[in-house]
Amino acid sequence: MTDTVLNSTRHPRRRGWTWLWVVPPVLLVALFAGASIGETHIPFSVIFQTLGNKLFDAGFPVDRIDMGIVWNYRISRAIVAACCGAALALSGVVLQALLRNALADPYLLGISAGASTGAVAVTVAGLGAGAVSLSTGAFCGATLAFVLVAALARAAGGGAGLHAAGVIILAGIAGSQLFNALTAFVLAKSANAEQARGIMFWLLGSLSGVRWEDVWLAVPAALLSIAVCLWHIRALDAFTFGADSAASLGISVRKVQILLIGIAALATAVMVSMVGSIGFVGLVIPHAMRFIVGTRHRVLVPASALAGAIFLIASDIISRVIIPGQVLPIGVITALVGAPAFALILLRGKVSR
Amino acid sequence: MILRTEKAGWATRSVPIVQDVDLEVRDGEMLGLIGPNGSGKSTLLRLLSGIRRPTSGQVLLNGEPLTGMPQRRIAQHIALVEQQSDTGDRITVRDAVELGRTPWLSALHPHSARDDTLVDKALADVDMQGFADRYWHTLSGGERQRVHIARALAQQPQVLLLDEPTNHLDIHHQLSILALVASLPVTSVVALHDLNQALECDRLAVMESGRLTCIGTPDAVLTPDRLRESFAVQGRFLTDPSDGSRILRLQRAL
Numbered sequence: 001m002t003d004t005v006l007n008s009t010r011h012p013r014r015r016g017w018t019w020l021w022v023v024p025p026v027l028l029v030a031l032f033a034g035a036s037i038g039e040t041h042i043p044f045s046v047i048f049q050t051l052g053n054k055l056f057d058a059g060f061p062v063d064r065i066d067m068g069i070v071w072n073y074r075i076s077r078a079i080v081a082a083c084c085g086a087a088l089a090l091s092g093v094v095l096q097a098l099l100r101n102a103l104a105d106p107y108l109l110g111i112s113a114g115a116s117t118g119a120v121a122v123t124v125a126g127l128g129a130g131a132v133s134l135s136t137g138a139f140c141g142a143t144l145a146f147v148l149v150a151a152l153a154r155a156a157g158g159g160a161g162l163h164a165a166g167v168i169i170l171a172g173i174a175g176s177q178l179f180n181a182l183t184a185f186v187l188a189k190s191a192n193a194e195q196a197r198g199i200m201f202w203l204l205g206s207l208s209g210v211r212w213e214d215v216w217l218a219v220p221a222a223l224l225s226i227a228v229c230l231w232h233i234r235a236l237d238a239f240t241f242g243a244d245s246a247a248s249l250g251i252s253v254r255k256v257q258i259l260l261i262g263i264a265a266l267a268t269a270v271m272v273s274m275v276g277s278i279g280f281v282g283l284v285i286p287h288a289m290r291f292i293v294g295t296r297h298r299v300l301v302p303a304s305a306l307a308g309a310i311f312l313i314a315s316d317i318i319s320r321v322i323i324p325g326q327v328l329p330i331g332v333i334t335a336l337v338g339a340p341a342f343a344l345i346l347l348r349g350k351v352s353r
Numbered sequence: 354m355i356l357r358t359e360k361a362g363w364a365t366r367s368v369p370i371v372q373d374v375d376l377e378v379r380d381g382e383m384l385g386l387i388g389p390n391g392s393g394k395s396t397l398l399r400l401l402s403g404i405r406r407p408t409s410g411q412v413l414l415n416g417e418p419l420t421g422m423p424q425r426r427i428a429q430h431i432a433l434v435e436q437q438s439d440t441g442d443r444i445t446v447r448d449a450v451e452l453g454r455t456p457w458l459s460a461l462h463p464h465s466a467r468d469d470t471l472v473d474k475a476l477a478d479v480d481m482q483g484f485a486d487r488y489w490h491t492l493s494g495g496e497r498q499r500v501h502i503a504r505a506l507a508q509q510p511q512v513l514l515l516d517e518p519t520n521h522l523d524i525h526h527q528l529s530i531l532a533l534v535a536s537l538p539v540t541s542v543v544a545l546h547d548l549n550q551a552l553e554c555d556r557l558a559v560m561e562s563g564r565l566t567c568i569g570t571p572d573a574v575l576t577p578d579r580l581r582e583s584f585a586v587q588g589r590f591l592t593d594p595s596d597g598s599r600i601l602r603l604q605r606a607l
Contacts, residue, residue, distance in 0.1 A: 102441070230460075231460050233460075234455055234458055234459070234460075235455075237452060237455070238452060238455050240440050240442055240444060240448075240449070240452060241435075241438040241439070241440050241449075241452075242438055242440075244399075244404055244435060244438070245435060245438050247403075247404040247424060248402055248403075248404050248428060248431075248432065248433040248435075249428055249452060249453070249455040249456060249508070250423075250424050250425035250426075250427065250428025250429065250455055250456030251424060251425075251455070252423070252424045252425075253424075290442075290443065294443065294444075295442040295443055295444055295448075296444075296448060
């Protein structure tokens with residue numbers, strides 16, 4: 001015990017996982033807030049009772065409507081928001097670390113553009129003749145776009161290092177542009193005004209359609225992405241001085257890149273297909289966390305996942321209450337709230353430097 | 354002989370950069386790698402470090418080919434200090450040196466007190482103990498190079514490879530980095546530009562157009578004929594009257 005204390009005073013920034021105990025309570029409070037706050041305010045006690053009734057058949061006397069709102073809408077929504085936030089933030093961490101580019105975000109690899117093409121292909125162009133859902137279409141589009149971008153990057157790249165990172169980014173830009181153009185083409189050709197508006201809102205992100213089925217997809221995707229990132233914290237650190245330096249530190253660069261970028265893309269595609277492409281989280285949460293907890297991934301990975309989760313739950317709450325009777329697209333809120341918050345962190349970071 | 358190449362070559366899009374290099378690094382020596390710009394020194398160091406796999410021939414570590422050896426095991430034996438590697442991340446000197454422990458750690462064998470000790474020792478070896486908590490971006494070029502060397506030492510390598518470690522440094526730091534490398538208790542291969550600095554090595558290897566043309570003691574290698582052929586300069590040894598040491602006076606060949 002004494003040893004640990006001594007060590008932690010010696011290298012205060014690096015020691016231990018002990019601070020991780022804050023994660024479950026903070027996350028729980030955020031989830032409860034997500035379930036409680038809304039157009040109809042529901043007190044915490046009702047949420048406890050609802051959970052008791054649903055999970056343990058406790059038989060508390062709870063208003064059926066309140067129970068329905070909490071269980072069917074708000075809790076599932078808050079959980080999916082948390083998963084999306086965590087997965088998008090981690091995708092950002094991974095891409096920024098591996099590509100050594102501060103502007104890398106989860107949508108860099110064409111995933112959001114591909115998802116939108118898939119979505120309009122299903123909803124507007126009528127692909128799949130009604131048998132395919134918007135989510136499935138979006139997921140297929142996102143996957144297809146990522147596979148094309150990855151194949152292009154591989155064919156054009158060769159070798160590791162900064163050059164390869166540049167090629168991946170350029171391939172992502174090419175892919176995104178192509179799929180954005182396809183989306184615009186389909187919209188311009190056959191969408192009516194209502195459909196176009198619907199797609200625009202979907203693209204800005206919305207948690208409105210989220211139900212329990214989505215939870216069973218979002219939770220495993222987020223957990224997988226967290227687990228893989230935690231397993232590779234040392235590899236992510238090793239890229240600090242670039243890919244060649246990582247290789248000389250014993251990292252199998254190609255293998256790590258394929259695995260981590262693949263998982264980041266998969267998690268992003270799952271989230272985008274459920275809730276649309278919510279911007280800002282994946283780009284800015286990792287940077288904000290680097291300012292606050294430092295760049296070592298053993299802290300950065302859990303901190304970014306937690307911050308992403310809380311940020312998205314909070315944004316969802318705001319999107320529901322800011323205009324009475326109307327739900328704003330969550331992507332609008334993430335940027336509206338996030339941009340000033342990030343500006344503040346940037347300014348404070350300048351002082352401490 | 355711990356590191357050896359056999360007819361090692363590397364080509365990109367069928368343009369050969371390094372060809373048919375047979376090189377033996379002897380245990381404990383400081384081997385200087387010299388040659389004009391673009392002669393393949395950096396590429397040869399990359400082949401020796403295992404981060405490039407030879408497109409022909411092979412590189413052997415303790416008799417075993419590097420190709421097919423896990424990157425992690427190579428990194429437990431060979432460390433590379435690159436010519437230019439920088440970061441925009443806000444990391445401390447200690448963070449940077451700790452990266453050197455990467456090949457010895459895994460998710461199941463996390464950083465321990467022993468690793469702390471090795472990192473402290475590496476920092477002490479390059480005389481940077483007082484800098485452990487300084488941020489990377491506050492360091493001068495010479496200090497950064499020292500930290501890179503400390504990181505490589507924390508890898509506990511048998512062989513240390515350095516690609517022009519004195520590049521972009523002022524003369525004081527050039528001399529102190531070289532003295533540092535010469536004093537380290539590891540085998541080292543150093544790519545160098547300054548031929549007077551190369552005189553301090555145990556042996557020199559000359560690269561020309563991707564080929565190893567000559568290897569031997571500095572006296573045997575830096576002959577007037579060789580200097581004219583390989584570097585297109587005239588060279589003469591002068592003696593410093595104050596202590597009898599020699600310097601190489603170089604002039605453009607007429």
